[in-house]
Amino acid sequence: MRVSTRFSDAIHLLAYLKIYANTKLTSDAIAASIETSPVVVRRLMGKLRQAGLITTTAGTANPELAKPLGEISLLRVFYAVEGDKPLFAVDPKTNPACIVGGNIQTVLKQYYQDAQTAAEARLARTTLQDIVDNILVEQAKKDAQA
Amino acid sequence: MRVSTRFSDAIHLLAYLKIYANTKLTSDAIAASIETSPVVVRRLMGKLRQAGLITTTAGTANPELAKPLGEISLLRVFYAVEGDKPLFAVDPKTNPACIVGGNIQTVLKQYYQDAQTAAEARLARTTLQDIVDNILVEQAKKDAQA
DNA sequence: CTCCTTGTAACATTAATAATTACAGCTATT
DNA sequence: AATAGCTGTAATTATTAATGTTACAAGGAG
Numbered sequence: 453m454r455v456s457t458r459f460s461d462a463i464h465l466l467a468y469l470k471i472y473a474n475t476k477l478t479s480d481a482i483a484a485s486i487e488t489s490p491v492v493v494r495r496l497m498g499k500l501r502q503a504g505l506i507t508t509t510a511g512t513a514n515p516e517l518a519k520p521l522g523e524i525s526l527l528r529v530f531y532a533v534e535g536d537k538p539l540f541a542v543d544p545k546t547n548p549a550c551i552v553g554g555n556i557q558t559v560l561k562q563y564y565q566d567a568q569t570a571a572e573a574r575l576a577r578t579t580l581q582d583i584v585d586n587i588l589v590e591q592a593k594k595d596a597q598a
Numbered sequence: 599m600r601v602s603t604r605f606s607d608a609i610h611l612l613a614y615l616k617i618y619a620n621t622k623l624t625s626d627a628i629a630a631s632i633e634t635s636p637v638v639v640r641r642l643m644g645k646l647r648q649a650g651l652i653t654t655t656a657g658t659a660n661p662e663l664a665k666p667l668g669e670i671s672l673l674r675v676f677y678a679v680e681g682d683k684p685l686f687a688v689d690p691k692t693n694p695a696c697i698v699g700g701n702i703q704t705v706l707k708q709y710y711q712d713a714q715t716a717a718e719a720r721l722a723r724t725t726l727q728d729i730v731d732n733i734l735v736e737q738a739k740k741d742a743q744a
Numbered sequence: 745c746t747c748c749t750t751g752t753a754a755c756a757t758t759a760a761t762a763a764t765t766a767c768a769g770c771t772a773t774t
Numbered sequence: 775a776a777t778a779g780c781t782g783t784a785a786t787t788a789t790t791a792a793t794g795t796t797a798c799a800a801g802g803a804g
Contacts, residue, residue: 591697
């Protein structure tokens with residue numbers, strides 16, 4: 453499969469809304485930053501809107517963050533665009549007549565869930581404010597070198 | 599893309615080698631349990647062999663575990679079949695001329711790595727012996743009901 | 745020597761993602 | 775109220791990682 457960059461692109465989008473708040477925030481402008489198509493951006497914004505992270509206005513380029521970046525964790529964004537998609541996939545089609553095939557799904561699901569929860573706990577610790585802060589620091593480093 | 603079940607299938611395979619050790623372990627038999635093709639099984643075994651987890655003999659159906667199951671963690675298996683593939687994908691193609699697009703990869707990589715490490719730490723804690731034990735318990739539950 | 749098997753390469757299929765095209769409908773501006 | 779520019783969304787196509795299939799050379803057991 454193609455690897456999904458929805459999560460990364462959603463974070464990108466939200467950071468963009470903050471850092472370029474004083475510009476015209478059309479899906480075209482955002483798409484140019486992510487290097488994707490405006491439609492993809494609007495679809496992403498649709499998910500973020502449904503999740504209550506931003507507000508948008510049909511017909512007008514005016515997406516706005518629904519809450520302070522410090523109150524939006526990476527985990528919240530992940531759920532918004534990826535749903536509860538598991539990080540580790542259980543093979544759903546194994547032979548039920550076999551001791552292994554008949555029970556492994558139940559067993560693996562538990563351990564996979566533990567691992568995923570550990571990762572999610574990490575994502576829950578970081579907010580979009582942290583991301584924006586770090587982006588600005590990285591940019592400042594570059595500016596200092598120039 | 600299609601979701602990878604290599605990790606789950608590899609665990610399945612290794613558990614099968616143990617639980618059905620006293621049967622003829624052809625790639626055909628194993629494939630019937632995983633419900634995949636023998637070629638896929640042989641490919642998986644190739645990776646596990648390269649990782650030093652099993653030994654095989656060309657021409658003969660005799661795959662063997664290279665070490666006790668209690669010494670093989672899920673993480674070891676994960677690396678064997680998935681390499682160091684990141685759980686969260688950074689979008690590699692963003693606009694470098696943009697403050698966000700030019701720096702977000704560096705920033706996200708760090709946080710993603712933290713989350714992945716947390717998940718991997720969990721996988722490192724569990725061994726294939728745990729998996730086999732749990733499979734047998736699940737099976738015993740079923741047998742008790744019958 | 746024959747049969748079964750592994751190890752691999754080459755090719756086909758599947759499925760998730762992203763990109764593209766199209767268009768209805770909203771909003772601000774004039 | 776006409777226009778221009780935008781959003782929201784559906785429908786279609788393209789891309790690509792993963793899995794499945796076919797084919798076959800070569801190893802091992804009887």
